[in-house]
Amino acid sequence: xxxxxxxxxxxxxxxxxxxxxxxxxxxxxxxxxxxxxxxxxxxxxxxxxxxxxxxxxxxxxxxxxxxxxxxxxxxxxxxxxxxxxxxxxxxxxxxxxxxxxxxxxxxxxxxxxxxxxxxxxxxxxxxxxxxxxxxxxxxxxxxxxxxxxxxxxxxxxxxxxxxxxxxxxxxxxxxxxxxx
Numbered sequence: 001x002x003x004x005x006x007x008x009x010x011x012x013x014x015x016x017x018x019x020x021x022x023x024x025x026x027x028x029x030x031x032x033x034x035x036x037x038x039x040x041x042x043x044x045x046x047x048x049x050x051x052x053x054x055x056x057x058x059x060x061x062x063x064x065x066x067x068x069x070x071x072x073x074x075x076x077x078x079x080x081x082x083x084x085x086x087x088x089x090x091x092x093x094x095x096x097x098x099x100x101x102x103x104x105x106x107x108x109x110x111x112x113x114x115x116x117x118x119x120x121x122x123x124x125x126x127x128x129x130x131x132x133x134x135x136x137x138x139x140x141x142x143x144x145x146x147x148x149x150x151x152x153x154x155x156x157x158x159x160x161x162x163x164x165x166x167x168x169x170x171x172x173x174x175x176x177x178x179x180x
């Protein structure tokens with residue numbers, strides 16, 4: 001009887017250990033898990049590469065906007081705007097931004113999810129994705145820029161038309177205060 005009880009206890013201990021290990025994947029991801037994921041993604045380097053890749057289309061957008069109004073602007077305006085944008089991107093607080101992301105990732109992903117992502121980003125396909133993503137984003141942004149500019153122009157025209165119609169019809173903004 002004593003032997004059966006010992007064997008049963010050992011089996012129960014192994015079973016509980018297996019359950020505990022099985023459920024650890026469903027446990028909330030820790031700060032360390034998320035940091036391991038960010039490290040596997042080379043997130044700091046990737047963010048720098050994305051900013052570098054996106055810089056060219058952003059400079060082009062500034063150039064296009066300035067080109068439309070160049071007769072009204074100082075000769076060095078584009079260079080000053082380019083420098084301002086480059087400084088803004090260079091001084092971006094990447095480390096603080098990544099630390100602020102950690103609780104968001106913890107909210108949405110379990111330890112098992114993060115473990116799977118780390119495995120993926122350490123795989124050849126994951127590494128290729130990380131390597132190519134900045135250029136893919138830059139090219140995507142460049143291909144979308146004319147569409148975005150056209151859309152913004154339509155919004156601007158519609159807003160101007162709405163204001164003109166309101167002014168023509170004599171509509172006034174109500175402030176919510178009672179009339180006296």
